[in-house]
Amino acid sequence: MSDEHTQCLAQFLRDTADKVDNGxxxxxxxxxxxEFQRTYLFSGLLEQQEFDxxxxxxxxxxxxxxxxxxxxxxxxxDDIPIDQCD
Numbered sequence: 262m263s264d265e266h267t268q269c270l271a272q273f274l275r276d277t278a279d280k281v282d283n284g285x286x287x288x289x290x291x292x293x294x295x296e297f298q299r300t301y302l303f304s305g306l307l308e309q310q311e312f313d314x315x316x317x318x319x320x321x322x323x324x325x326x327x328x329x330x331x332x333x334x335x336x337x338x339d340d341i342p343i344d345q346c347d
Contacts, residue, residue, distance in 0.1 A: 277294070299324065303320060
């Protein structure tokens with residue numbers, strides 16, 4: 262990737278992080294960012310070759326469970342304590 266593309270990507274990620282911090286993203290954007298995070302982390306595990314069949318199964322089951330729960334349960338923003346970000 263060229264330096265120009267790298268800097269453009271870095272700026273996009275900084276801007277996106279600022280929007281997340283400020284609560285300026287929609288629920289759909291939040292879900293897309295979460296999916297991106299999971300994909301990014303998963304690809305890192307594959308590159309490290311530390312991802313055996315058992316961990317793959319755990320990852321897929323957890324992803325399926327989260328997807329299923331997020332599509333059936335709706336939580337209001339004021340139900341989530343802001344200080345419990347971890």
